[in-house]
Amino acid sequence: MKQLNDENIDELMFMLLEGEIQGEERTALLEAIHADTEYSKIWAAWQNTVVSPSSDLPDINIQNLKRKSKTVFAVHIRKYAVAAAIILAGFLTVFLINRSQSDVLDVAGTESNKPNKPTLQLPQPSDKITRNPLLPNLDTIVTKSQIIKSMASKKSNIQGIENDIEIIENKNAPNNPNSDFELEKIVKHEIQQDEKSENPVIPAQTSPQNEILVSVETTKLANNYKVQQEEQTWLKRLFGSSKIKIENDTNTRTNRKLVIENKKYQIIAGF
């Protein structure tokens, strides 16, 4: 056990303070220190060398040091949303311009200032549901509009046109209370006509007043049918059979611009 003296007093007191001397040795040294007044003062001074943070020190705002990744994510989302909105608005504008410039199929009886439009004259349809006169043995239900469309399709000799014919009310057509009956007769007559054409031996037995009322200008209708089909696939028109090319443009950020063009329009996008 070390003895306390003037030579080793600092070393031993430092070791006591740092906790390097423990147990009986520590107890004995502390007793020796307290037994001497001078050593006690020096030991008190050593104990006061242990510093502690003072309460009057300024503080720091730690909230500024923290990270919030959600904010960054939201900023990106906003950018993408703006970009998406601009692209959608562009497509919508092109679509609306195309629609306004497209030709529309006109039907007799409607007001139109375009004299060269093809005309489809049809009897006034009724949307009442009736039994299918074309297939009387089958338990299927069709509307009169569908029947008329079917007849018009046969007359026009264009396959698959039924769904593309738009029937508009003919205000000049007579309002016949027996129209259902008359229509059925017409349709039956049509079917008979078809059978006769396959078997030309049997002569026609229908009266002239029951002749078919549908007349179609097939050439013009075929042309219009094409126009309508093209209108429905505007997206195909936009990018199908279009030329896509990249040209130099010093006004853009990348000095390049993307050009999509066909016969009708040209889209230029600079980046």
Add this chain to the structure above:
Amino acid sequence: MTEREYNSSVDQHAKALFRFIFKSLNVREDAENIVQDTFESLWINRDKVEYEKCKSWIFTTAYRKMIDGIRREKKMTEMPEYYQEKGREASQPDLKSIVSQAMEKLPEIQKSVIMLRDYEGYDYAEIGNITGLNESQVKVYIFRARQTLKNYLVSLENII
């Protein structure tokens, strides 16, 4: 280290780090800048730093930044204004402020190891990691620092 762990380390260590740096530099703006830079570095290196060892990493980085700053600007050549004013205001300073005054007279390395030891409770090895010293050097610096403080207190007591 995840974002949550990073924010947790800010909660746990930022104030202590600021205290340590401010006590060394005595300039609030400089201390705040060093703390800010240190946590910025921690965020950048969060994939390399383990959460369990982040306290040591933070203090080591901040200490090095502080020493670099001191060497660059040589701000420790005279007693800072903060303590000069404090000293003038206190006509009969208490023991704590006397020790603080004495601390300001210590060499920078002795002050740093004393503060790391007493403020943060680091052992010699941890202080060595932060300051780039070995354990024996740390022990010697702490001994010299305490001896200087003790002599200052004893001499002051004799005067009073």
